[in-house]
Amino acid sequence: MATKKKKKSTAAENEIITLTNVCKAYSTGAPALKDVNLRINRGEFVFIVGDSGSGKSTLIKLLLRELTITSGYINVMGYDLSKIRHRKIPKFRRNLGVVFQDFRLLKDRNVYENVAFAQRVIQKSNKEIKRNVPSILAVVGLAGKYKAKPRQLSGGEQQRVALARALVNQPTVLLADEPTGNLDPTNSWEIMKLLDQINQNGTTVIVVTHNREIVNAMKKRVVTLRKGVIISDEEEGEYIDED
Amino acid sequence: MRINTFFYTLRQGFRNLFRNKWFTLASIATISACLFLFGLFYAIVMNFAHMVKTAQEGVAVYVFFDDGLEESRIQEIGELILKRPEVSEINFVSAEEAWESFKAEYLGDYADGFTENPLADSANYEVYLNDVSMQSALVTYLESLDGVRLVNRSEIVATTLTGVNALIAYVSVGIIAILFAVSVFLISNTVTIGISVRREEITIMKYIGATDFFVRSPFVIEGMMIGLIGASIPLAVIYGMYNVVMEYVTTRFTMLSSLLSFLTVEEIFGILTPVSLGIGVGIGFLGSAATVRRHLRV
Numbered sequence: 001m002a003t004k005k006k007k008k009s010t011a012a013e014n015e016i017i018t019l020t021n022v023c024k025a026y027s028t029g030a031p032a033l034k035d036v037n038l039r040i041n042r043g044e045f046v047f048i049v050g051d052s053g054s055g056k057s058t059l060i061k062l063l064l065r066e067l068t069i070t071s072g073y074i075n076v077m078g079y080d081l082s083k084i085r086h087r088k089i090p091k092f093r094r095n096l097g098v099v100f101q102d103f104r105l106l107k108d109r110n111v112y113e114n115v116a117f118a119q120r121v122i123q124k125s126n127k128e129i130k131r132n133v134p135s136i137l138a139v140v141g142l143a144g145k146y147k148a149k150p151r152q153l154s155g156g157e158q159q160r161v162a163l164a165r166a167l168v169n170q171p172t173v174l175l176a177d178e179p180t181g182n183l184d185p186t187n188s189w190e191i192m193k194l195l196d197q198i199n200q201n202g203t204t205v206i207v208v209t210h211n212r213e214i215v216n217a218m219k220k221r222v223v224t225l226r227k228g229v230i231i232s233d234e235e236e237g238e239y240i241d242e243d
Numbered sequence: 244m245r246i247n248t249f250f251y252t253l254r255q256g257f258r259n260l261f262r263n264k265w266f267t268l269a270s271i272a273t274i275s276a277c278l279f280l281f282g283l284f285y286a287i288v289m290n291f292a293h294m295v296k297t298a299q300e301g302v303a304v305y306v307f308f309d310d311g312l313e314e315s316r317i318q319e320i321g322e323l324i325l326k327r328p329e330v331s332e333i334n335f336v337s338a339e340e341a342w343e344s345f346k347a348e349y350l351g352d353y354a355d356g357f358t359e360n361p362l363a364d365s366a367n368y369e370v371y372l373n374d375v376s377m378q379s380a381l382v383t384y385l386e387s388l389d390g391v392r393l394v395n396r397s398e399i400v401a402t403t404l405t406g407v408n409a410l411i412a413y414v415s416v417g418i419i420a421i422l423f424a425v426s427v428f429l430i431s432n433t434v435t436i437g438i439s440v441r442r443e444e445i446t447i448m449k450y451i452g453a454t455d456f457f458v459r460s461p462f463v464i465e466g467m468m469i470g471l472i473g474a475s476i477p478l479a480v481i482y483g484m485y486n487v488v489m490e491y492v493t494t495r496f497t498m499l500s501s502l503l504s505f506l507t508v509e510e511i512f513g514i515l516t517p518v519s520l521g522i523g524v525g526i527g528f529l530g531s532a533a534t535v536r537r538h539l540r541v
Contacts, residue, residue, distance in 0.1 A: 064450065086540075087454070094452035104447050108262050121453040123245050165451070 016042045016173060016204050017063065022072035024058050024228075032058040034228045036072070040206065042172075045199040047215050048208045049239055050225035056208045059225070060177050063206070064098060065089055077172055094122050097166030097174040097203075101181035103158040105150040105165075111137065112146040115164045122169055136168045140194060156187030163194060173204045180211050188214060212239040252457070256464025266436070267469060274473025274526060277426035278519050282481045284422065285518075286511050288415050295411065297504045299375040299404050300331065304382060305395040306368040312390045317366070320388055324370055327384065329377035334369040341365040364392075376405040426526065435534055445538045455539045462531045470527025474519045482512060 017040040025031040033055045040046055050056050061067040062074060065081050074081045079092045105114050112133055119129045137143045140160040150158055159179060166174055176195060180188035192207075192214050199205040209215060215222055215238065222237030223230055232240055260267045306324070308317055317335075324333055336344075342365070370385075372378060378401040385394045448458045489505045496503065 066450075090449075090452045090454045090457075092452075093450065096452075098450050104443070104450070106444055106447060117448075118451050120248065120251055121448065121451050121457060123248050125245070126247050169452075 014041045015039050016044075016077055017206075018073070018075040019062075020073040022062070022074055023070045024055075024062060024067065025070045030228075031070070032228050033062070036228075036230055038223065038230065038233070040204065043199070043202055043204055045196065045205045045218075045220045046207070047218075047220055047222045047237070048206060048225065049210070049215055049222060051210075053227070054225040055228040056225055057177070058228075060175055060206075060208055063175060064096065065092060090121075094169060095172045097169070097171035099159065099162045099166050099174070099176040099179045101178035103150070103155075103162045103182075105158060105161055107150050110147050110149050111142060111153070111161050111164075114150070114161055115168050118165045118168050132168055133164075136164045139167070140164045154187070155183050156190060159183060159187070159191050160194070163191070163198075167198060167203075171203060173206065174198060176205065176207045176209075178208055178210065180209065180214065185213075192218065215239040248457075252460040253464060255461035256468065259461055259465040260468055263441070267465075269436075270469045270527075271473045271476070273429045274426070274470060274523055275476045277422060277429065278474050278523060279477035279480065281419070281422050281426075281522070282477050282515055282519060284415075284418055285515055286481060286485065288411060289511060290505050292408075292411055293506050294504055295404055295407050299408075300371060300373075302372065302375050302378070302397060302400050302404065304370040304372070304378065304385065306370060306385055306391055307364070307393040307395070308366060309390050309392045310364060316390045320390060321368060323388065324368060324385070327381060329372050329374050329381055330370055331373035332371040334371075336365075336367050336369055338364065338366045341367065375401045376408070426522075442538050445535065449539065455536075458539060459532060459535045462535045463528060466527035466531025467524050468527070470523035470525070470530075471520065473527070474523025478512070478516060478519055481515070482508065485511065 017038065019036050019038040022033055022036040022038075023031060024033040036055075036059070048056055048059060058067065062069060062081070063076055065076075065079075065084060069082055072082075077092070077095055079088075081092075084092060106117060109117065115133045115136060116129050119132060124132070134143060134146070137146055140163050142157060142160050142164065145153065145157065150161065153161065159182075163179075174195070179191055179195070183191065188211065195205050195207060196218070219236045221235050222232070222239065224232040224237075224240045306320070308320070321333060321335065324330055370381070372381065378396060378398070382394050382396055385391055445458055485508045493503055493505070
């Protein structure tokens with residue numbers, strides 16, 4: 001059964017993501033994460049940076065419960081992810097917004113339907129969907145394009161749709177995996193501004209990125225991974241190069 | 244499940260049919276082809292079995308009595324025969340009737356020379372069986388009865404018909420097994436290709452927090468619709484063809500008309516319709532549910 005642990009202290013209550021001595025090894029090759037300890041508080045904005053093969057994607061997949069840890073302890077939003085049952089995973093993910101580098105929109109549905117889909121999944125009534133979807137599309141600046149199909153939109157616009165879909169259910173945590181990876185600098189900044197705005201409204205935002213310029217400019221907490229190990233974790237940190 | 248979620252799922256299932264036109268067409272064609280062969284084979288086998296059964300029903304055993312046997316004993320023998328489970332019908336033929344029938348069939352005007360009935364001892368029972376393979380057992384029983392002088396039978400016809408019956412059963416099972424295996428292989432391949440194209444869609448749904456049921460339902464509805472359409476097409480085609488083919492065969496092979504007794508289209512479709520629809524919908528349901536299941540572990 002998914003274990004929503006009873007919180008012991010105010011500090012622990014504020015902690016929304018806890019990884020203690022987490023290791024993840026794939027059946028082939030070297031371990032992807034080694035002895036990772038990480039605590040993220042409610043309402044934080046955290047960059048997770050590192051080069052290819054550093055374990056960033058594995059970390060995101062563990063937080064999404066797409067993968068399970070090999071050893072250690074992982075708790076996200078009160079769910080012990082090493083023990084959560086398969087049928088409880090959907091409920092867990094409903095409080096977790098996700099944005100990917102390749103947008104992952106449903107290509108055969110228009111902007112409105114892509115965003116409404118997230119609401120249908122949690123069985124919102126049509127009335128609520130009709131109220132919530134236009135309002136979130138207005139937040140990401142796409143109110144006028146609700147009928148467009150993903151292929152009719154630019155990369156930046158598609159990422160906004162993905163953001164709107166991630167936000168429409170008012171998640172506690174937003175995970176963004178390389179959200180600017182496929183975007184030009186202008187659109188990248190637009191997306192980062194939106195993420196900052198979302199964070200200021202109370203959502204915990206975790207951004208995995210390669211974008212040094214953005215990381216250095218935004219002055220947020222930066223967790224740096226190298227070869228599966230956290231080598232640095234700094235408030236108002238900077239992007240650390242491998243060499 | 245909320246009512247609007249139910250209708251949404253239903254709508255998505257129907258929309259999927261049109262979203263993936265080529266997949267839908269390929270799946271319908273596959274199921275149709277398999278069920279067409281099944282229907283065709285079923286119609287042929289059923290008619291063949293019907294003809295054999297009709298032939299079997301015409302195979303009689305003749306029971307002759309001892310000279311001067313009392314009428315009450317003849318009646319008793321008749322009652323004993325009727326009690327046998329393998330007996331479907333029994334007719335008493337008196338010596339006069341036997342002679343009349345013989346004259347009509349073989350002698351015609353030449354019979355005028357006979358002043359007495361040469362078949363005076365030929366009163367008999369014509370015994371018809373519902374299962375010709377039981378003929379030997381029945382004959383042994385009849386021969387053991389007091390007052391029975393002779394039991395005539397056509398062993399070759401009985402053995403041949405029994406053999407044909409067994410052959411039909413073996414061939415039916417064999418061909419149905421082959422057709423079923425081919426259908427499952429073709430359909431699961433088609434469904435796998437169709438679903439793998441939509442693997443990304445399933446993954447997205449799962450990331451958003453959709454339950455397995457929510458993800459699976461539209462695919463299952465789509466699969467069942469494909470199965471239903473795929474089964475209806477061959478049923479309609481076979482229905483249209485059936486009477487035309489029966490009429491052609493009957494008029495083309497008139498000399499065989501005594502052997503060719505066909506089942507009516509209603510008799511064939513009374514069973515073929517529910518079975519085909521059941522197989523179609525069942526394959527659609529199982530194929531889509533099982534294939535989506537593989538992609539749900541996200």
